[in-house]
Amino acid sequence: MKCNKLVDAGRRQFLRGGAVAGVGAAAAMMTGVQAQAATPGAQLDYPSTKLANIADLAINDPVDIEFPDADSPGILLKMGEAVEGGVGPDGDIVAYSVLCPHKGWYLNYNGEDRTLNCPGHFSRFDTEVGGQQVWGHATQNLPQFTLRVDDSGDIYAEGASDLIFGRPSNVL
Amino acid sequence: MAYKRQIDRLPIPPKDAKVHNVTCHYCIVGCGYKAYTWDRNKQGTMQDNALGIDLSEQQGANGVWMAPSMYNVVKQDGKDVHLAVIPDEDCVVNSGLGSIRGARMAENRPSTVTGTQQQRLSDPLVWRNGVHQPTSWDDALDLVAQVTARVVTEGSEDDLVVSMFDHGGSAGGYENTWGTGKLYFESMKVKNCRIHNRPAYNSEVHSTRDMGIGELSYQYKDYELTDTIFMVGANSLETQTNLFLNHMVPGMRSGARFIMVDPRRSVTVNAAEDVAGKENVLHLSIKPGSDMALFNAIFTEIVSKGWVDADFIASSTFQGGIAVAEDEAHPAALGSLEEAMKATNMSLADAAEICGVSAEDIAKAAAWIAEPKDGERRKCVTAYEKGIIWGNDNYRTIGALVNIALVTGNVGREGGGVCRLGGHQEGYYRPSDAHVGRPAEYVDQLLINGGGKVHHIWATDHYKTTLNASQFKRVHKKRADMVKDAMDAAAGGSRADLVDAIVGAVNAGGLFVVDVDIIHSQIGANAHVVLAACEANEMNLTSMNGERRLRLSEKYMDPFGNSRPDCLIAAAVAQNMERVLTDMGNADYAAQFKGYDWETEEDAFMDGYHQGNPDVTYERLRAMGNNGVLEPVIGYENGELIGTEREYADGKFTRHGREDQKALFCAAGWRGWQAAGKAEEEAKYDFWINNVRANIFWQSQFLDQDNDFIQDRFPYPFIEMNADDMAGLGISAGDLIEISNGNGATQGMAYPVETAKSGQVAMVFGSPAGSQGNIVSPGVNELVLPDYKHTWGNIRKLANATPRTKAVSFKSKEYTA
Numbered sequence: 001m002k003c004n005k006l007v008d009a010g011r012r013q014f015l016r017g018g019a020v021a022g023v024g025a026a027a028a029m030m031t032g033v034q035a036q037a038a039t040p041g042a043q044l045d046y047p048s049t050k051l052a053n054i055a056d057l058a059i060n061d062p063v064d065i066e067f068p069d070a071d072s073p074g075i076l077l078k079m080g081e082a083v084e085g086g087v088g089p090d091g092d093i094v095a096y097s098v099l100c101p102h103k104g105w106y107l108n109y110n111g112e113d114r115t116l117n118c119p120g121h122f123s124r125f126d127t128e129v130g131g132q133q134v135w136g137h138a139t140q141n142l143p144q145f146t147l148r149v150d151d152s153g154d155i156y157a158e159g160a161s162d163l164i165f166g167r168p169s170n171v172l
Numbered sequence: 173m174a175y176k177r178q179i180d181r182l183p184i185p186p187k188d189a190k191v192h193n194v195t196c197h198y199c200i201v202g203c204g205y206k207a208y209t210w211d212r213n214k215q216g217t218m219q220d221n222a223l224g225i226d227l228s229e230q231q232g233a234n235g236v237w238m239a240p241s242m243y244n245v246v247k248q249d250g251k252d253v254h255l256a257v258i259p260d261e262d263c264v265v266n267s268g269l270g271s272i273r274g275a276r277m278a279e280n281r282p283s284t285v286t287g288t289q290q291q292r293l294s295d296p297l298v299w300r301n302g303v304h305q306p307t308s309w310d311d312a313l314d315l316v317a318q319v320t321a322r323v324v325t326e327g328s329e330d331d332l333v334v335s336m337f338d339h340g341g342s343a344g345g346y347e348n349t350w351g352t353g354k355l356y357f358e359s360m361k362v363k364n365c366r367i368h369n370r371p372a373y374n375s376e377v378h379s380t381r382d383m384g385i386g387e388l389s390y391q392y393k394d395y396e397l398t399d400t401i402f403m404v405g406a407n408s409l410e411t412q413t414n415l416f417l418n419h420m421v422p423g424m425r426s427g428a429r430f431i432m433v434d435p436r437r438s439v440t441v442n443a444a445e446d447v448a449g450k451e452n453v454l455h456l457s458i459k460p461g462s463d464m465a466l467f468n469a470i471f472t473e474i475v476s477k478g479w480v481d482a483d484f485i486a487s488s489t490f491q492g493g494i495a496v497a498e499d500e501a502h503p504a505a506l507g508s509l510e511e512a513m514k515a516t517n518m519s520l521a522d523a524a525e526i527c528g529v530s531a532e533d534i535a536k537a538a539a540w541i542a543e544p545k546d547g548e549r550r551k552c553v554t555a556y557e558k559g560i561i562w563g564n565d566n567y568r569t570i571g572a573l574v575n576i577a578l579v580t581g582n583v584g585r586e587g588g589g590v591c592r593l594g595g596h597q598e599g600y601y602r603p604s605d606a607h608v609g610r611p612a613e614y615v616d617q618l619l620i621n622g623g624g625k626v627h628h629i630w631a632t633d634h635y636k637t638t639l640n641a642s643q644f645k646r647v648h649k650k651r652a653d654m655v656k657d658a659m660d661a662a663a664g665g666s667r668a669d670l671v672d673a674i675v676g677a678v679n680a681g682g683l684f685v686v687d688v689d690i691i692h693s694q695i696g697a698n699a700h701v702v703l704a705a706c707e708a709n710e711m712n713l714t715s716m717n718g719e720r721r722l723r724l725s726e727k728y729m730d731p732f733g734n735s736r737p738d739c740l741i742a743a744a745v746a747q748n749m750e751r752v753l754t755d756m757g758n759a760d761y762a763a764q765f766k767g768y769d770w771e772t773e774e775d776a777f778m779d780g781y782h783q784g785n786p787d788v789t790y791e792r793l794r795a796m797g798n799n800g801v802l803e804p805v806i807g808y809e810n811g812e813l814i815g816t817e818r819e820y821a822d823g824k825f826t827r828h829g830r831e832d833q834k835a836l837f838c839a840a841g842w843r844g845w846q847a848a849g850k851a852e853e854e855a856k857y858d859f860w861i862n863n864v865r866a867n868i869f870w871q872s873q874f875l876d877q878d879n880d881f882i883q884d885r886f887p888y889p890f891i892e893m894n895a896d897d898m899a900g901l902g903i904s905a906g907d908l909i910e911i912s913n914g915n916g917a918t919q920g921m922a923y924p925v926e927t928a929k930s931g932q933v934a935m936v937f938g939s940p941a942g943s944q945g946n947i948v949s950p951g952v953n954e955l956v957l958p959d960y961k962h963t964w965g966n967i968r969k970l971a972n973a974t975p976r977t978k979a980v981s982f983k984s985k986e987y988t989a
Contacts, residue, residue: 043180044180072230084173084174084979101239102270102272103233103234103237103269104231104232104233104234104235104237105233105234108989112988113983113984113988115983115988117987118987119989120233120234121417122409122442122443122987124983124985124988126174126983128981129980130173130176131174132174132885132980133885134981134983134984134985135867135868135985135986136272136867137275137413137867138239138272139239139240139242139270139272139276139279139881140175140239140240140241141174141175141881144174159180161176161178162176162177162178162180163177163179163182163240165231165237166230166231166237167227167230167237168181168182168184168218168227169181169182170181171180172228172229
């Protein structure tokens with residue numbers, strides 16, 4: 001069952017430079033701060049990147065995002081019921097990297113069973129179970145972004161659960 | 173909860189990191205990896221590093237990436253060093269692809285720093301004062317030799333039962349099969365022995381060998397050059413992952429069609445449909461056990477249509493009736509095409525009835541395999557594995573499949589081959605096993621019936637990987653406990669008192685058990701002595717993969733604790749036997765245990781494999797890198813070993829050892845269920861219990877029982893089931909269920925699968941948390957090959973989903989575009 005419409009729309013947005021303005025600038029600023037730090041922290045400092053406002057989200061209607069920087073595409077999803085790692089009043093908003101942690105292919109979202117699927121080598125991940133790999137070759141589950149929702153309903157990404165494909169450090 | 177690694181940064185290997193060739197030791201494909209090791213206090217930079225890429229840039233799809241699972245801190249020459257094990261882009265086997273198993277090799281190394289694989293054995297253990305206690309090698313080996321020497325001299329070598337791996341990779345390989353082989357087949361002539369996954373010492377593919385064709389004759393490249401991939405009873409996307417992704421997928425992209433014979437729809441079928449298009453994939457979902465009828469109908473159809481390679485048949489196959497008569501050692505006659513056809517004749521209609529697929533689809537399969545294409549002979553690779561190897565009527569069924577390849581001339585040719593896909597890599601080099609006989613002793617039954625007094629076990633866990641396991645475990649434990657009780661009663665006495673107590677117990681029906689393994693396994697719980705082994709890359713190890721690609725996988729770390737290579741353990745057992753037998757005044761017998769003065773695994777390699785293959789040395793293999801050389805090695809020129817691209821390219825067939833070098837056809841007459849008890853079991857129970865394998869821990873499950881990422885996904889063995897069947901039994905996703913029949917019972921976690929047929933379930937094989945072998949009947953074929961695949965049972969719910977199983981995804985495993 002193919003369900004590429006949303007993903008294709010999202011991918012076009014991504015290729016245009018991102019669905020949310022200002023992301024690249026935020027990431028670049030943070031990279032600069034880290035490079036100047038005399039004593040790097042034991043843990044990474046992630047940018048706090050605004051992804052969207054809750055009002056912008058519809059159930060099972062994915063929004064393409066970039067986090068922690070413009071080279072790291074992701075997906076923001078409102079699932080409609082509380083899920084693992086979900087934020088917001090309904091505990092149902094999640095975000096994941098969409099670079100397959102096997103070989104870095106861009107994952108497709110299947111809205112029918114709410115999985116992210118890799119066209120390269122057939123791996124798939126469950127967006128309702130914390131990005132767990134349902135089946136595949138990756139040696140980790142999908143990096144899930146740590147989200148915060150402020151009083152105005154703005155959603156921010158501020159961390160990641162796992163290393164993002166193609167980089168030795170989530171913040172480059 | 174999905175397992176999160178909570179790692180967001182990794183050390184960078186510096187440019188001067190040591191680089192080691194690594195062949196993944198888990199499955200038969202043997203993907204190439206590079207291991208980098210470097211000092212604890214050193215690191216590379218984003219621009220200046222061992223990977224030679226600018227790490228400050230996001231790598232694109234297919235780029236080089238070190239995942240957290242590819243990293244660890246291990247001991248090397250006694251020091252803690254960083255380790256990264258990364259897929260090798262220059263290896264022709266995998267071209268930089270990692271599998272979910274191989275890409276965790278680093279993480280699955282024992283580390284006292286990161287705490288990984290703390291289940292690994294660091295020292296020998298001995299049963300002492302009611303528990304397994306750590307001890308020295310001298311103490312453990314002395315007890316093994318004292319008891320073994322007493323028993324085999326007071327009785328005979330037939331009182332020593334040996335279970336031992338025969339494979340490559342992992343803890344196998346040419347070094348270790350030679351060490352164990354020399355001990356049991358040269359110093360001794362042990363005939364009561366068996367292999368790691370079956371209850372006798374036999375080939376899994378006797379018939380193809382008897383027909384003259386070794387089971388690994390092609391090269392993986394043939395999948396890229398063929399017109400049709402004909403796969404039977406295998407699931408390559410899961411069990412030969414990068415063979416499928418890196419060779420079969422390109423073949424299909426170049427136009428190859430794909431035929432799958434399997435009652436179950438697997439992820440391999442789904443992926444093939446995605447790559448080749450549904451119109452180019454034919455899934456023959458036959459009734460369980462009916463493969464031979466299908467093959468015979470395809471064979472008959474091909475011959476009747478004249479789609480045969482007449483020149484090849486005339487020049488390369490036996491002419492003139494029967495060459496080998498059916499007898500106790502040959503479950504079918506072998507001979508000419510005409511002779512075979514007398515037994516194999518099968519109409520499309522009859523096969524359709526037996527197999528439960530349409531006559532049209534069978535005819536279509538025959539056409540896809542053999543109908544000339546553009547006026548030329550059609551090329552077809554035939555690939556098979558456990559579906560028929562552990563299936564109904566092993567000898568004849570495999571023979572019937574090989575018949576199809578032979579009659580179409582698809583052996584020894586580009587884009588052809590009729591090969592098993594395999595499980596482990598291969599690495600067999602031992603003295604002759606002719607004394608074992610054929611049929612070989614059914615060793616599990618021998619032990620169950622009270623035979624044997626001493627049981628040496630090498631990297632074999634019958635608790636998880638034998639048939640009739642429920643009964644086997646009960647008896648093995650009972651007999652081992654007799655010895656444990658005797659040892660406990662002799663506590664505090666001298667070594668002589670202890671040996672007397674043990675010998676007394678085994679003479680009264682007990683069993684003295686020595687287990688050699690890298691972990692304290694389930695059968696190891698019955699052991700009286702446990703010897704701690706190491707595995708590939710903790711030692712140098714040579715093996716060949718499923719296309720006979722021989723490589724040296726290099727040592728990059730120390731064995732864990734005081735563990736040792738199996739070959740050196742075998743040598744130490746031999747040396748202790750020599751000493752003890754000498755002390756017993758048995759000098760002649762003691763002399764048989766000389767010749768083990770090996771310091772290293774390389775010494776064992778030179779003593780064994782090198783003697784039969786004088787061109788091959790460690791130094792030369794090291795120079796051949798991760799691409800190695802395709803066996804058999806036929807020379808050494810200009811600094812390179814010269815191998816063999818394909819076997820039988822000259823049309824001369826040798827595997828059977830016949831002087832005429834002609835291949836034989838198999839008179840594979842269909843006879844329904846072959847093994848005793850299968851038909852009755854099928855009639856009695858509600859569900860066919862298929863046993864299957866899973867990508868995620870294929871050939872690594874023994875280590876993955878201590879891997880959080882894996883245990884998070886499948887905390888219990890999965891049992892794939894039809895959703896309506898589940899509803900009928902009141903079972904929900906993740907519920908713990910029991911499968912039982914007259915042989916025993918086992919447990920697992922219900923996993924609903926849309927495409928599962930009603931009345932058929934698929935349980936993962938070999939799980940430490942629920943052994944499918946518990947419910948497999950003892951029925952075997954004439955040559956003691958088990959039919960694990962044909963098991964029936966009833967199912968009931970044991971318990972509601974636990975918190976762990978509730979947290980698991982139960983979505984379809986099939987990729988959707």
